[in-house]
Amino acid sequence: MTVTTGISFVLASISSVLVFSGMQMYKPWLSSSQFHTLLGGYLGSIFFILSLTAYFSVYFWLYLLLLWFIDLLISLCALFYVNKYSQKVHIVQAPPVPVQTGKKKKNVS
Structure with a gap:
């Protein structure tokens, strides 16, 4: 069964x-014995193959990323x-604050 480039990348x-x-x-279990270490190496090779498959499908996703970036800017x-x-429409103007000029009043008691 074949899948498209995008689905291949996702999978x-x-x-x-x-x-x-x-x-x-x-990780502790995979390094506990020699057989488990070999199993870890096998899983590492599967990881490598899956990463390569995703890498070759990435050009499709770069196109989608470019479209997303343009949409973000808009x-x-x-x-x-x-x-x-x-x-402009909903701003509330604050009343002007009176500015004191001149001398202060002296308290005469």
């Missing part, structure tokens, strides 16, 4: 993360102008 990435995290969780520009309009 290979998820599988490589699962294999790597499993190897990290069972959204940030829209947010800026909505905020600017909101400040």
Whole structure:
């Protein structure tokens, strides 16, 4: 069964993360005996193959990342102008604060 490039990348990435995290969780067990160390090497080779599969599928995801970045820039520009309009419409003007000029009054008691 064949899958598209995008699905291949997703499956290979998820599988490589699962294999790597499993190897990290069972690190003491994988190094406890010679047979377990060989099993760890086999899992490492599977991790390597899955990583290579994900690497060759990454060009598809770079295109999607570029589209996401352009969408992010457009959204940030829209947010800026909505905020600017909101400040213009909904701003509450504070009453002016009186400024004292001249001398202070002396307390005469």
